[in-house]
Amino acid sequence: MGKVLSGSRFRRRDVLAMIGLSPMITLAKPALAAPTQLSFDDLYGKISVLGLEFSDKVKSLDGRDVEMSGFMAPPLKAEAKFFVLTEIPMSICPFCSTDADWPDNIAVVYLDEAQTFVQAGVRIDVTGKLEVGSWTDPETGFLSRLRLRGATYSVA
Amino acid sequence: MRKFLSALAAATMLAGVADAATVYPLDRATILVGSPFDFKVEFDGVVKQEDVKVTINGQDAKSVLGADVEFVADEQDKDGKSLGSAVILRAAKVAKAGAYKVEVSAGDQAKTVTWDVFGTSATPKAKNVIFLLADGLSVSHRTGARLMSKGMTEGKANGRLFMDDLDHMAFIGTSATNAVATDSANTMSAYMTGHKTAINALGVYADRTPDSLDDPRVENIAEAVRRLTKKSIGVVSTAEIEDATPAAVIAHTRKRGDKADIATMFLDTKPDVILGGGSAYFLSKDVAGSKRKDDKDLIKAFKDDGYTLATDKSELASAAGTNSGKILGLFHTGNMDVTLDREFLKKGTVEKFPNQPGLKDMTKVALEQLSKNPEGFFLMVEGASVDKMSHPMDWDRSLIETIEFDQVVGMAREFAKAHPDTLIVVTGDHTHGVSIIGTIDDEKPGTEMREKVGVYADAGFPNYEDKDGDGFPDKVDVSRRLAIFANNYPDYYETFRPKMDGPFEPAIENEKKEYVANPAYKDVPGAVLREGNLPRNADTAVHAVDDVVLQAAGPGAGEFKGYMEESDVYRVLADVLALGSSENM
Known part of the structure; x- marks a missing residue:
């Protein structure tokens, strides 16, 4: 599984390479730059009862490519275009239990295509464009505040 | 024999058809006289x-219920x-007050239920009620807390818990209307309304329509106290304040997970003192950390x-000195950390929320504040994490929570000494399948941990110490x-x-939505894989379905005895506060 996924990770670059024109590659260079590492500890600058505040690092990376490492929470459906990335493996299921909650520190990962999911307890690395701010998924009503768009992932 | 069985089956089927309608409140409901409740009949099919006929004690329903029923042509899923x-x-x-026989029919459908509409003492027996609930409190929690806190010598406890000296006691049946098993919503709802309900429901009967907020409501204790008295109300919990137990004091929803709605419902009865976790549901959706899906800013509303x-222990102390009379204390975005982490190990989320008050700090402020009202008060205090730590089988955290809860019982008893017109109720809402079976002794030979489990005479006594008292x-x-096992x-x-290193997380979910052993504990020396005996979707x-032991002291406490349904407990509370006296009608 890991092999297939690490293949998909390079798909975007392959497409760019197939276009093959050198000016294009130059233009695409910022996207090819190594993504900035973002850890779960980096997410918040201030944590309080009256709200959390994203760190300066998160704010400055809004719209940029980042890489986060974590665990994939089991999704709503077996194949889905988004999943929730958590710092530690989920021991409850907020999609199933009426009173279970997501932790504060999650990122929602949007994939270009629906994917099947890796096993629980397996660490993954995710790369995508960071998007900061509240947004409701039109299909599922799932509200998120931190997203990785156009993301790919591989087993760490 | 075969003929008899088929005749029986046919009769059962006929009865099934004739019984197709469902009436809320359900058969054998106990209803506080004069309390508002939603009456609903669901017919099978259109x-x-x-053709619809509803009579109560042979009379037209309107003459008994005070208004006419509304017909809904067709409900939809x-x-x-x-x-x-x-x-x-x-x-x-x-x-x-009295027995009421409700008969409904439409075409070939018919259903008859009876209600027990109860009155109460004409005058209050107590001015204050302190309702102390440790979520999930089982006999093992009590025994374990006593052994850990006080120790034991030659088979006799070296000291007593505060709850050991409460005067009266009853066994409480906790089952839901739709299952022998039970959760913290339906159980606390029965305590706080006098009506049993379905799992996950609060202050409503569970009807068939998909909307979780339209189910037939029954009056909860906060509403009854507001309707009939000038008493103050307090709700205190170490859980999110929207969690099932505190929510049951004030809320109406089929789904305990409607936490954003529940948080808003606190504004309906406005308890004078609200202390707990769960601020995430008070914040508008644009604030990071919010768990609302709308723009409501409940902090501002309150x-x-x-x-x-x-928002922390120091602010709680200064809030206690203010004259507003009303305190909203929210000390965590989610559930508050447990005592073992908060006070001793500094694990869990203590680093993020380092100055959380404990249940004792919160109860102290609540009692001080509420007792300023000469009319008296109703205070509900929940030790939430006895349950929250029993689910993951983190027995040490769960027992330390029980000890803290017991110290709150001690505070309540101290208060009642100075204010003898106070009824104290100490109970759980349901139990857990947990037992203490002996000790685990690291000094026993070998490396296999199961060989270190001491049973019978080999158990000896545990060697906990409490040098600082x-x-x-x-x-x-x-x-x-x-040695404690589920x-x-x-x-x-x-x-x-x-x-x-932090609360136990025994299992994690895989992609098939099955729970598998959390590999994080695989390499702990001596760890062994225990194959589950629950369905694989159990996290x-x-x-447990076992009875809860309820204890009480103070005026009216003698009404708790023998076996009682959880819904019967409300009847005692209502009686003690005279919520159904004829003067109130």
Whole structure:
């Protein structure tokens, strides 16, 4: 599984390479730059009862490519275009239990295509464009505040 | 024999058809006289309005319920599929105590239920009621807390818990209307309304329509106290304040997970003191950390209403000195950390929320504030994490929570000494499948942990110490500790040791939505895989169906005795506060 996924990770670059024109590659260079590492500890600058505040690092990376490492929470459906990335493996299921909650520190990962999911307890690395701010998924009503768009992932 | 069985089957089927309608409140409901409740009949399939007949004690329903029922031609499920016709009357009231026979029919459907509409003492027996609930409190929690806190010599406890000296006691049946098993919503709802209900429901009967906020409501204690008295109300919990137990004091929803709605419902009865976790549901959706999906800023709404806000232990202490009379204390975005982490190990989320008050700090402020009202008060205090730590089988955390809860019982008893017109109720809402079976002794030979489990004479006595006399063991990871096991579990690694690095998470979910043993504990020395005996969709150990032991002291406490249904407990509370006296009608 890991092999297939690490293949998909390079798909975007392959497409760019197939276009093959050198000016294009130059233009695409910022996207090819190594993504900035973002850890779960980096997410918040201030944590309080009256709200959390994203760190300066998160704010400055809004719209940029980042890489986060974590665990994939089991999704709503077996194949889905988004999943929730958590710092530690989920021991409850907020999609199933009426009173279970997501932790504060999650990122929602949007994939270009629906994917099947890796096993629980397996660490993954995710790369995508960071998007900061509240947004409701039109299909599922799932509200998120931190997203990785156009993301790919591989087993760490 | 075969003929007899088929005749029986036919009779059962006929009875099935004749019984098709469902009436809320359900058969054998106990209803506080004069309290508003929603009356609803759900017919099986679509019926004609002119065919519907509802009589109560042979009279037209309107003459008993105070208004006419409304006909709903066809209720629908979430996909728009027909569920059948219904009649509904919101906020019906029965003005006189007694037995009521409700007969409904439409075409070939008929259903008869009886209600026990109860009155109460004409005058209050107590001015104040302190309702102390440790979520999930089982006999093992009491025994374990006593052994850990006080110790034992030659088979006799070296000291007593505060709850050991309460005067009266009853066994409480906790089952839900839809299952023998039970959860913290339906159980606390029964305590706080006098009506049993379905799992996950609060202050409503569970009807068939998909909307979780339209189910037939019954009056909760906060509403009754507001309707009939000038008493103050307090709700205190170490959980999110929208969690099932505190929510049951004030809320109406079929789904305990409607936490954003529940948070808003606190504004309906406005308890004078609200203390707990769960601020995430008070914040508008644009604030990071919010768990609302709308723009409501409940913090502002409560402040505008004159509440003093406290967000940590120091602010709580200063809020206690203010004259507003109303305190909203929210000390965590989610559930508050447990005592073992908060006070001793500094694990869990203590680093993020370092100055959380404990249950004692919160109860102290609540009692001080509420007792300023000369009319008296109703205070509900929940030790939430006895349950929250029993689910993941983190018995050390769960027992330390029980000890803290017991110290709150001590505070309540101290208060009652100075204010003898106070009824104290101490109970759980349901139990867990947990037992203490001996000790685990690290000094026993070998490396296999199961060989270190001491049973019968080999158990000896545990070696916890409480040198500083704070009632808590100085450490939980002693060499000879209590052997505590659940009788039900998902797959998990049994480590036979306290979880010093943070609360236990026995199982994690896989992509098939099955719970598998959390590999994080695989390499703990001596850990063994224990294959679960629960369905694979169970994330942790579950509630037991065993009775709860309720204890009480103070005026009216003698009414608690023998076996009682959870809903009967409300009847005692209502009687003690005279919520159904004829003067109130």
